[in-house]
Amino acid sequence: MIFESGPGEQQERFIEFDGNYKVLFELNPLPMWVYDIDTYQVLNVNEAALRHYGYRKEEFLALTIKDIRPPEHVAVLEQAINKLKSAIEDFSTGIYKHRKKTGEIIDVQVWGSKIRYAGRNAELILAADVTATLAAQKEVAAATKKLQDAQAIAKLGYWSRKMSEDISDWSEKMYVIYGRDPGTFVPTYDNVRSCFHPDDRHLLDQQAFKILAEKGISDYEHRIVTEKGEIRWVFQRLHLESDENGEPVSINGIIQDVTERVRQQNLLRTSEKRFKALAQEGADLVGIMEPSGKCIFIADSILPVLGFHADELIGHNLLDYLHPEDKARIASTVQSLAPGEKVRIDPYRFPDVKGRWRWISTVATNLTHEEAVVGIVINSTEITDLLNQSNALKTSNDRYKLLMKAANQAIYDWDIVQESVEWGEGLSDIFGHKFSSPDPSSWSNYICAHDKERAVQQVSMARNDPGTEMIDLEYDYIKADGSIAIVEHRVIFLRNEEGTAVRAIGHVKDATAYRKNLQRINKQNETLTKIAWTQSHVVRAPLARIMGLVSLLKEGGYEELTQQDLLDYVHQSACELDKVIREIVHTAETTHEPES
Secondary structure (H helix, E strand, C coil): CEEEEECCEEEECCCCCCHHHHHHHHCCCCCEEEEECCCCEEEEECHHHHHHHCCCHHHHHCCEHHHHCCHHHHHHHHHHHHHHHHCCCCEEEEEEEEECCCCCEEEEEEEEEEEEECCEEEEEEEEEECHHHHHHHHHHHHHHHHHHHHHHHHCEEEEEEECCCCECEECHHHHHHHCCCCCCCCCEHHHHHHHECHHHHHHHCHHHHHHHHHHCEEEEEEEEECCCCCEEEEEEEEEEEECCCCCEEEEEEEEEECHHHHHHHHHHHHHHHHHHHHHCCCCCEEEEECCCCEEEEECCCHHHHHCCCHHHHCCCEHHHHCCHHHHHHHHHHHHCCCCCCEEEEEEEEEECCCCCEEEEEEEEEEECCCCCCCEEEEEEEECHHHHHHHHHHHHHHHHHHHHHHHCCEEEEEEECCCCEEEECHHHHHHHCCCCCCCCCHHHHCCECHHHHHHHHHHHHHHHHCCCCCEEEEEEEEECCCCCEEEEEEEEEEEECCCCCEEEEEEEEEECHHHHHHHHHHHHHHHHHHHHHHHHHCCCHHHHHHHHHHHHHHHHCCCCCCCHHHHHHHHHHHHHHHHHHHHHHHHHHHHHHCCCC
């Protein structure tokens, strides 16, 4: 080793590795060797190094220290030795990669000291294998990093406080959760209590500590107020640690920021309230069932509609309640629904609590793929009264159409503002034309020429006269088969506040047969009048003579006339009466002959 004997003077003395020095070198449990810092050649090595690196002594002494380094780390070695040569200090240390005889790479903590060995510039090395230590440190660092990441992700903090102290020991995340500056905030009992929401500070009272002392563990949620005034929700779990005598010595706690969860719960609660307001209090029947028909959920709104309590149907198969004529159709429709598909089901019959059939209209949506539903949502409406009214209205309309058709009458709806007409079906049935165009002129095109101008002008004048509510027309109309019909036409105008006609309802009647019958009746009346006059005047004369002659024959007072003369007069009057009667019969027969 080097011993200094005075300024500017250096004596070199060689320590022979015998005696105590040899024992210290050879028997040291840590690997040691000496190498030439100029040639890198190993000059001496102890038994611990041979065992650890796996070489025999002659093999190790044949090596340079480059040989126990991975090739990629030789440059690092050379830099360290060059630094050692130029340094004033005689000692060096560091962690380096070494390679054993087997090729295994290890991490080594090296301590070195410059010496003179057998006349050479050398370095005495003491090495300690720290591979396991570094690996453990990496694992600890990784675990610490994971813990920190987990705390950051879970918004989790840790704290503890000894019962004999007032200040708690907070983790870094605690300050983040509480929204406090770790450089200025001291977590004393009073300071922490001031962070609690005023309505939650009772959780730090003696009663709360008494509960913790009894159970040893306590969980609760509460609000805290950050330095900026933000309100946060946190979850705390406290653990009371006691000594061997059962006396409390410290409180350990974890805290988690659950503000977002509470917010989501509040949103969910609000959503549920809205759903309840819509589903439970609404008029519609809302439910969820399995594709098989088993009821999973039904809203309470079913009670006022059908009289069932919800729990009377939940768990039962709704298909079993259906009317036998509807069951197969509804089951097929529901069971064929694909996930996400929606279908409107035609009305079907479902009994109320008293067994009376009620008509139901339903929209079914397959949400079996949604975790929150896992079923088919049915949104139904009870439509019995509506359906009955609709059927009654349809029956009434059908009767009206039949009556209109029987009376050769039809109607139309004229939107004057839009200049379009919705023609009634009866118009085509009566007149044979297909009124498919909404153009109002579609009707007037078939009015006979001698009446068309007058009829159109009358309608136009009535339309433009605010005081006219209704107009009656009569004109000849050309039917599709070419025949002429006598039409009675009534138009009723609907006007706005200014008196302008905005809409009109038209009523059209084929009065041809009626008019012909009226003419025939008038003719018959004339004939009957004529017959009546004939009966009262013409028939009476010969009949009166016959009656007088018969009276003379009975009484015998006919003087100069003979009985034969009287009989001749009777015969003459009878012939005259017969002629009159024949004329009356002929007139009557002529009147009742059917027209060609």
